[in-house]
Amino acid sequence: MDGKRYVEQIRNFNRYYASVLGKIDQEIYNQSFTLTEARVITEIHLKNGCTATDVRENLGIDRGYMSRIIQRLEDENITIKNQSLEDKRQYSLYLTEYGKQVYNDLVERANHGVEKMIENVPKQELTKLVTSMGAIKSIYTQETSSQKEIVIRPFRSGDVGYIAYLHGRLYDHTYKFGPKFEYYVMKGLTEFMLNSDGGELWVAEVDNQIVGSIAITKSSENTAQLRWFILDEDYQGMGIGKKLMETALHFCKEKSYQHVFLWTVSTLHAARYLYQKYNFELTEEKPNEEWTGTKLIEERWDLDMKGIS
Structure with a gap:
């Protein structure tokens, strides 16, 4: 023909x-x-x-x-x-x-x-x-085919277990965190599923594959906590972290939260860079020896939402 x-x-x-x-x-x-x-x-x-x-x-x-x-x-x-x-x-x-x-x-x-x-x-x-x-x-x-389809969506049934798996795999492989950390993540996610009032959990998909997540949980009437922010290292540099962060912060504005805080560790350089980019400020440090067997420095970062238009 x-x-x-x-x-x-x-x-x-x-x-x-x-x-x-x-x-x-x-x-x-x-x-x-x-x-x-x-x-x-x-x-x-x-x-x-x-x-x-x-x-x-x-x-x-x-x-x-x-x-x-x-x-x-x-x-x-x-x-x-x-x-x-x-x-x-x-x-x-x-x-x-x-x-x-x-x-x-x-x-x-x-x-x-x-x-x-x-x-x-x-x-x-x-x-x-x-x-x-x-x-x-x-x-x-x-x-x-080289143009990946990126979707940020609220979690649905079956996602939470995979989010815990992503944390366990990434933090063990890259940062040598032990099983206690994975338990800590799974425990928090389970509690969130039982009571998600005032919060939301999103996943990032690339071509229908979950590669990251972020969540907002309610700490008090005016304060929210940003949690479970993770991105598969193979998908960094595609703007997915930015999309997740803006989705979470927009939700906080929509819910009229005046303050947002998060906990991270000093070795997560890419995440810390993004927090600084969105005007979070380092406010507290404390040692942690549970997850790796060596001394880690946990950090609290805070953001005043009243200054964001």
Whole structure:
């Protein structure tokens, strides 16, 4: 088959699939949101704290159209934007509590709509359909395989055990922490799962693989503690630590915490650099000989949220 024939067949498929997408837009979202608006809401949910430019470039949306979508979502209290703590020229997008309800409703409608579309497709043909979709995605994304998809999302069932595993593996391999440290992490995470009031735990995913985490727990009415901040060393330098930190600090502002503190150790140089970058100040030091058998210096770092716009 010559090149022209390939082009014709691809264009023919595109025309057909465009009609399928139109049907999804009309029937699934029931005219509440266009398919593009729903995709924007989904992107903001998955990439909590992303910018409008990030969403526009990732989805291939016209600048003017993107601006109108964002304005509508803000007007309807679905999204809010906050000035970046690092770059005052940038604004990060987040779903409001109402926006999260809208997203969940969209997911429910979409699932119901797709179920309706495939209800009469034989199982053998359905398997073939899904496999073909996977083939299209795999072939098309080979050119951009080096561009990793980074997602920061709230934790869900099954994540907490893996977060404990990440801590145990990293701190044992790199810093020679013993099993007592892993127990300390697991104990804290278990307590958080039993009572997460006033807090949240997020994970960072790269191409659907968990590579890091961060959490905020409530210490008092006005004070929060930043905990379980970890990033797989193989994924450093990709801006993931920054995304995790800004997600956590935005949550603190949203919950009106006036003060945030954290505990770390003096040997975690990359983490300490990031804390300084976000204006945390070293306020306390104490020795620790439990985790490595040698003397470590634990450090408390504090941040006054009242000075952050």
